[in-house]
Amino acid sequence: MLNRKQYDKDIVSAKKLQIEELKERLSEVFDVNTNIHNQNITVAPDEDLLEEIMNIEIPRAGRDAKDVADELVNKVFKTSLLTQHPRFFSFVASGVSPYSIAGSILSDIYNINNCGYETAPPISLIEEKLIRWMGSRAGFGDECGGVFTSGGSLSNLTGMIAARCKKLTEDEYSIGTAYISDQTHSSVKKGFRLMGIKTANVSVIPSDDAFKMRVDLLEEAIKKDLADGKKPFLVVGTLGTTNTGSIDPLDKISEIAKKYEMWMHVDGAFGGSVLFSDIYCHLAKGIEEADSLSWDTHKWAMQVYSCSCIIAKDKKDLINAFMEHPEYLEDVINSEHTDSWDLGIEMSRPARAIKLWYTVQAMGTDLLADVIDYPFFHSSLVKKELEKLEGWEITSPPMCGTITFRFAPKGLSEKEMDDLNGAISRKIIEDNYAYIVTTTIKGKRALRMNMINCNSTDEDIISTVRKLDEIAHELV
Numbered sequence: 001m002l003n004r005k006q007y008d009k010d011i012v013s014a015k016k017l018q019i020e021e022l023k024e025r026l027s028e029v030f031d032v033n034t035n036i037h038n039q040n041i042t043v044a045p046d047e048d049l050l051e052e053i054m055n056i057e058i059p060r061a062g063r064d065a066k067d068v069a070d071e072l073v074n075k076v077f078k079t080s081l082l083t084q085h086p087r088f089f090s091f092v093a094s095g096v097s098p099y100s101i102a103g104s105i106l107s108d109i110y111n112i113n114n115c116g117y118e119t120a121p122p123i124s125l126i127e128e129k130l131i132r133w134m135g136s137r138a139g140f141g142d143e144c145g146g147v148f149t150s151g152g153s154l155s156n157l158t159g160m161i162a163a164r165c166k167k168l169t170e171d172e173y174s175i176g177t178a179y180i181s182d183q184t185h186s187s188v189k190k191g192f193r194l195m196g197i198k199t200a201n202v203s204v205i206p207s208d209d210a211f212k213m214r215v216d217l218l219e220e221a222i223k224k225d226l227a228d229g230k231k232p233f234l235v236v237g238t239l240g241t242t243n244t245g246s247i248d249p250l251d252k253i254s255e256i257a258k259k260y261e262m263w264m265h266v267d268g269a270f271g272g273s274v275l276f277s278d279i280y281c282h283l284a285k286g287i288e289e290a291d292s293l294s295w296d297t298h299k300w301a302m303q304v305y306s307c308s309c310i311i312a313k314d315k316k317d318l319i320n321a322f323m324e325h326p327e328y329l330e331d332v333i334n335s336e337h338t339d340s341w342d343l344g345i346e347m348s349r350p351a352r353a354i355k356l357w358y359t360v361q362a363m364g365t366d367l368l369a370d371v372i373d374y375p376f377f378h379s380s381l382v383k384k385e386l387e388k389l390e391g392w393e394i395t396s397p398p399m400c401g402t403i404t405f406r407f408a409p410k411g412l413s414e415k416e417m418d419d420l421n422g423a424i425s426r427k428i429i430e431d432n433y434a435y436i437v438t439t440t441i442k443g444k445r446a447l448r449m450n451m452i453n454c455n456s457t458d459e460d461i462i463s464t465v466r467k468l469d470e471i472a473h474e475l476v
């Protein structure tokens, strides 16, 4: 039996604490954000702390809630990477907008189940409006539709399932073939595996010197598969590859997709946000011909996790792939408005669109566009600064706020250079100055800087390059 008295007492004190906690934490978050340059990028947890966490018991009787909160803040959150630090240049890490944080907290407080239209009609309308607006930035028309998802991985999977539903009958599943490039994100390959598509039915097309899919080789592979009795159904182009920021020739890929009646999905998890920029949206030329597009706003568009979306040029293609009608949902199924459970994989989900809505409404699209443009300048600035120095080699050109390079002084072997660049990365992280890790570019180990973080200043960029040079000369 529930001890009602004890439970009620507990709830009242939890609520009081929640309010105090929220006030305190929000002012702390605000301090961190206004003072972001003075924060540590990483205070890695030591072995003792990890052991302590592992040894915390799941108690039968609850503990003091304030202690739990303090433990979380000091031992759990503060030992995680501060990816919104202005000199955190790894992964594809967002500089978070305070509006996004506010929108996220509001959504959690009201705990809306954004599963279908009836639970929260205005939220559904806001989501639809954002999807259509983003779709229109891609050049999609009024027929477009989609949903917000947890991330690019789920968005990609959703688009790929819609593609198979549209292009193959169930009997053709075993002969359906898909095409990606050697720069395609791992989530796409994982998606194929989840869908039960055999590795042999996924062609990995080599990329060219600029890390873009070789369209000539794409067509060659398609022709060969057709001759072998296979049925090409999907090609995935990338708008902003994770490694170098390169953009596949989407216009040429779309011509091939049309010619062979295939679905074209664009993975814009990283680079979709160039569509917010009037200056750089031309880089996505051809995207208007795509059938579906993944777009993470928790990367370049300042959103807290998680905030991605999948947009299909024709909403009906998503409905055909995902609609089921279990009896208990009959009453809430609304014919006028599409329920988001009919457009994708998830049912219960948070109102992810709200934080983006809050950000866009409060910031305006002009400022948002500036946030997208700035990293292009910063990646060129790194190149310019490196060119002033001796011994540095650019391994991939600035693109989408990303550049890779390495210290390659004369007289060292390839292996020594690989090790040296690894050591440079470790040292700048250890010094807590900047967070830069290495990647492999055409077989060479290189340093990678991704600068989509709107908190980074010109000074952050310039001083980081100088610091790298200093370290490189110490270590060589």
Ligand SMILES: *Cc1c(COP(=O)(O)O)cnc(C)c1O
Binding pocket: 092, 150, 151, 152, 153, 154, 185, 187, 238, 240, 241, 242, 267, 268, 269, 270, 296, 308
């Ligand atoms: C980050 C990324 C993904 C995966 O997105 P998540 O939001 O991490 O699931 C997919 N594709 C590309 C190109 C990415 O950069």
